[in-house]
Amino acid sequence: MSDEPLGLDEAYSVKSPDDNRRLYAKWAATYETSFVDAKQYRYPKAIAEVFNDVVGPVTRVLDIGTGTGLTGMYLLRLRPDLVIDGMDISPEMLAQAQSKLRQDGSAVYRALFERDLTRAVPNENPPYEALFSSGTFTHGHLGPECIANLLPLLEHNGWLVIGVNNEHFESRGFEQELASLVDLGLIQSPEILRIDVYEPGSVHHGDQARVIITRRRK
Numbered sequence: 001m002s003d004e005p006l007g008l009d010e011a012y013s014v015k016s017p018d019d020n021r022r023l024y025a026k027w028a029a030t031y032e033t034s035f036v037d038a039k040q041y042r043y044p045k046a047i048a049e050v051f052n053d054v055v056g057p058v059t060r061v062l063d064i065g066t067g068t069g070l071t072g073m074y075l076l077r078l079r080p081d082l083v084i085d086g087m088d089i090s091p092e093m094l095a096q097a098q099s100k101l102r103q104d105g106s107a108v109y110r111a112l113f114e115r116d117l118t119r120a121v122p123n124e125n126p127p128y129e130a131l132f133s134s135g136t137f138t139h140g141h142l143g144p145e146c147i148a149n150l151l152p153l154l155e156h157n158g159w160l161v162i163g164v165n166n167e168h169f170e171s172r173g174f175e176q177e178l179a180s181l182v183d184l185g186l187i188q189s190p191e192i193l194r195i196d197v198y199e200p201g202s203v204h205h206g207d208q209a210r211v212i213i214t215r216r217r218k
Helices: 008-013 017-039 043-054 070-078 091-098 144-153 166-171 174-183
Strands: 060-064 083-088 109-114 128-137 154-165 191-196 208-215
Touching: 043 070, 043 128, 043 154, 043 191, 043 208, 060 070, 070 083, 070 128, 083 091, 091 109, 128 144, 144 154, 144 174, 154 166, 166 174, 166 208, 174 208
Parallel strands: 060 083, 060 128, 083 109, 128 154
Antiparallel strands: 154 208, 191 208
């Protein structure tokens, strides 16, 4: 790969977990400056805002596809009492998340775990009260079949707030997978919101994501 900044084309071209590992190993150190800041990417902040608006009182939560930790950082500004753990396939991105600090100087994340979320997900902690995710369910990343892998991480009635790239949502059949999980009694009927992924003024403004809001039933 050239020395040009990495971006959406590279992110959307990945096909496998190993592709993701290679991409984010190269991108981790510059991700926030070359992409988030340069493109005025507001997705992590938007997911934090939706979570704060819809999820009732919770304490222990899990960030799925943590990346560099921006969603957790934004969420703690809204709910400073949360205890947040994170999972991501990229150790390099997790290293960036480890450096994120709360306003009191303590770490944003209590613990971070390297996990491949396309498989059954080991969890050494008690089930969480809520999961959230931004930017992980998108082209070349996680498909709708991975939602079922997340449910064992949640306690009964635990919340899922999962952002999904709009085109990915439609092309990969998320609506059908969610309906199947509802029919099986695994989740409640979800609410689906739309959010802007980029700030006004960004060259990508107008791109949207769906946000799946639901709760585990059993």
